[in-house]
Amino acid sequence: MGTVHRELTGRQEDVLQGLIKLVASRVWPPTVAELAAYLDDADTSVVRFHLMALRRKGYITWEPKKARTMRVLRQPSG
Secondary structure, three states, X not given: OOOOOOOOOHHHHHHHHXXXXXXXXXXOOOOHHHHHHHOOOOOHHHHHHHXXXXXXXXXXXXXOOOXXXXXXXXXXXX
């Protein structure tokens, strides 16, 4: 799907781009399950793993124990 940037794996970029598109098309952020469905990924734990990595790398803010708290802080350059 996405182009790999230095800091992100290909799948992390796919998850980030999916989140960006879903946030832009809605009034509220998606749940992990909604993001996983959008990405055609049946395993929400895999999406959650990539969201944690994106949070550590400073691309998103997210409170895993609360619903609809994902926010994009920055997009990959390039």
